[in-house]
Amino acid sequence: MDITPIIDPLNPAQREAVTSSTPALLVLAGAGSGKTRVLVHRIAWLMQVEGTSPHGILAVTFTNKAASEMRSRIENLLNIPAQSLWVGTFHGLAHRLLRRHAKEAGLPSAFQILDSDDQHRLIRRLLKTLDLDEARWPPRQVQWFINAHKEEGRRARHLAESYDPFQKQMQRIYLAYEETCERSGLVDFAELLLRAHEFLRDTPEVLDHYQRRFHHVLVDEFQDTNRIQYAWLRLLTRERENLFVVGDDDQSIYSWRGAKIENLHKFQKDYPSHRLIRLEQNYRSTSSILNAANALITHNEGRLGKTLWTEGGIGEPVSVYAAFNEQEEAYFVAERIKHWTQEGNARRDAAILYRSNAQSRQFEEKLLAMGIPYRVYGGLRFFERAEIKDALAYLRLISNRHDDPSFERVVNTPVRGIGAKTLDLVRDLARAEKCSLWQAAETLCRDAAVPTRARSPLSGFLQLIETLTLDTAELPLWEKVQHVVPASGLRAHYEKEKGEQAEARVENLDELVNAARQFEYEPQLDTELSKLDQFLSHAALEAGENQSDEYEDCVQLMTLHAAKGLEFDLVFIVGLEEGLFPSLQSLEEPSRLEEERRLCYVGITRAKRKLFLIYAETRRLYGKETYPRPSRFLREIPSEHLQEVRMRGNTGRPIAFSQTSPSTNDNGGVFKLGQRVRHAKFGEGVILQYEGEGSQARVQVNFAESGIKWLMLAYANLQRP
DNA sequence: TGTTAATAAATTTTT
């Protein structure tokens, strides 16, 4: 057998990892060091050389995108379909497991999945039912409470009795939430993992089966695993220590979502036979860029340690630009991108990375004004759109009458005269009888004591669902969807809605029919689950694309988080200011600050050829002018790795300067707007504006300690700090 | 029942 295609494209460290005879392996893979390649080639090696059946391999990722990329790369490398291989996300695999063993795991066979939005709505409704004030028990916080406990493996009944009334109430809500989900046959994201874990843990014969079955378990982005995910991996591999993980502690940026870097240390303890291999050769960036990244990340403590290097050249220096304000920041970036494309480069190879989504606006405006096509990542995905979720809710009710969140969602959408009063009756009864909203509604419709004004629209709704069910019973999935969209009245409802968005909504509803049609051709999960139920699960588990116009050559705008795993020739990291990046909320806590630093590290290592680090001297934030200090991350990179740039064809005077004070631009060229200065008495500050000329020139300075003051330039004796 | 005015809040988001 020819193993050269598996071995040849690898460097020594990669090769060591791929061919290791030790099954427990920790691959510390730096940014751009070829971690996916190692994973893919490892799997190929196991199958082709060690003769492991594809059946015996489990590969786990975090995103659907990563999973499908891995699968297709394996297929390309081996030139065979990799269907029998279990490659998927933690949630997808847990889902698969639970579908297979639904009964044994204590779930109804047609259980459905709640996404975060559904969960949030359910919690809000629950609070109302429990007659709790949302101001005191904010739904987001409740959601966080529940998910955090589930991720730690704790159910409501496991929580210790608390004397803190707040805590106590939270626990009660958690318990009630669990009951509601149970009754409605619903499972949230965290529940998928928790349930799968409990099931394996408590069902020895099944656990034994999977332990035997999976000869090798491989995990991507291991630094992002949370506690329950680790426990799940541990269960499957504890007997044979057959766990191969790839990760990078320096790129852990999701601890706020429960990711535990500690799992890397835990792995080392729990798998004593393991080997550790570092992938430090970088194939992405110039050494200028890597130097900056390496220097920055050394400011973090407790790292496993790693230094990226490259055989490639020095490349262009990393540039730092101090913009006057956020407008000028955007102008500068747009201008550079214009030159970049004029030099014959593609727009899609340029990216603007920011800390928070709100920052995208100014860049969009400038790019739009200059006629540069761009694409903003993030935002609602297809299956998360309100109109799509409405349609799915009808479909869910067709499949399962007791799906309370779906009932709530569409019982009066489109409006059919079922008001708050009527719904309260339904909810109260459901609560009293501990039954579903559907059952409660049925009972009420038979109850002569209920006024007809309330009864008839309600029974109309029940009738509608029954009719939809009957009418679509024999239809294939896509025709079911095609039938339900208009017959539910949703299409008409959105058609008569006004605004530009409404049109898109109707289009989306039509697109849902296409999505269903496409789904019909996709490979089946091996269950007796109806196609409809499979489609609904698919919709929850894979929320779909953000935007569609991927073919056009566009500048890419996204958050630093969204950029993880991507690479671009030209990268701008913008808004490098204290309080913005690092974010205000992270300044107090060292551990959160370190995460911000890792985020910056991730950003820097996205750049292949040229990197700009940009901050503004003045920034309008929440409608107020602020005078932030440049980010500490800039100071943490030694200046020999950085190069300050000024606007092209401009002797250090920002463009905005002439706009702000067109007549008074002569102060000897020493001071400019937004510049930091030091005053003997008032300390450090920033120049806001000035007026007058020569000996009459006055400047307004915002001092950190003393506030905003006007000073005569001639007497103030301002220094550059 | 849907619209409007006031008020509060304000990261990051793989599933």
Place this chain on the structure above:
DNA sequence: TTTATTAACA
């Protein structure tokens, strides 16, 4: 500044 939510209103 924008955005979401809520209370008051027609």
